[in-house]
Amino acid sequence: MKVHFWGTRGSLPASVVAETIRAKIFKAIKASQGRSFHNDDAIRQFINRELPFSVKGGYGTNTSCMEIINGEDYVICDAGTGLRDFGNYVMQQGAQRRQTFHIFLSHLHWDHIQGFPFFVPAYIPGNKVNIYGCHDHLEESFVTQQNFNNFPVPLKAMNSDIRFTVLDPGKPYAIGGFTVKIFQQNHPGNSYGYRFEKAGKSIVYSTDSEHKKDIDNPSYSFIAFFRDADLLIFDAQYAFSESLLTKEDWGHSNNMSAVELSVRAGVKRLCMYHNEPTVDDATLEEFLEKTRRYLALYAESYPLKIDLAYDGMEIEI
Helix, strand or coil: CEEEEEECECCCCCCCCHHHHHHHHHHHHHHHCCCCCCCHHHHHHHHHHHCCHHHHCCCCCCECEEEEECCCCEEEECCCCHHHHHHHHHHHCCCCCCCEEEEECCCCCHHHCCCHHHCHHHHCCCCEEEEEECCCCHHHHHHHHCCCCCCCCCHHHCCCEEEEEECCCCCCEEECCEEEEEEEECCCCCEEEEEEEECCEEEEEECCCCCCHHHHCCCCHHHHHHCCCCEEEEECCECHHHHHHCCCCCCCCEHHHHHHHHHHHCCCEEEEECECCCCCHHHHHHHHHHHHHHHHHHCCCCCCEEEECCCCCEEEC
């Protein structure tokens, strides 16, 4: 089982301007001073081994979209702008085979559905696109997004077989080869987390969820939902101080809550997600390192691996 992140920013896409690229080039050249490179391979080794991720790469620009790779059908969580890149990738693999897509939506805020009008496989006759969510206005939101006043191509002009299914959070489902369990979360208008289970492995997708004072309760309900997950994908858009002082009730969580809940639930790997779109790569890299240091303080001996998601990242389960 593998997870591929196509979009990892929260709230809105992040821009990359020319000055950002120049700053990365400057840092790379400065780090290379005093070194000599005899061939291209030596340059690549220097980049891979010596430069920090914030210089040699970046955390990406797309909004929420994640793929679980295991089986013939495509399983996707959220349809942010990352869905466009995913769709283009699918088309590059060859469009002659008719394909089935299962798209699970945490909620219907724009940053989680705005990639769908640009999802090329949905325009291909014979493809099946199954869209799942727990909001009664599921289909209506997609129709409205592509209303002529908002977008030039209406939903009905997409030629694939598009079906909307409203799920009941109280029931488990067998979809796309997985057992799927759902949990209601604290977010304006409500959002829903998903737990995907297959062959003894489990992935929990929990974005756009705010954890408040009741997080300290020993019987806090999310503990059972996260329990023993092989991978927990967790909304940590804010630092703890932000979530407590300036952005309370905005519907997002923080890095310290991510660590504490992971340890208490026995999670094996934590991947923070829904990254703040207004901060640069160096700040996000520092945010990750601070979170790892906090784990050492909070639970020194707990073997939790912590990542910060970026566009293009893959995690093997």
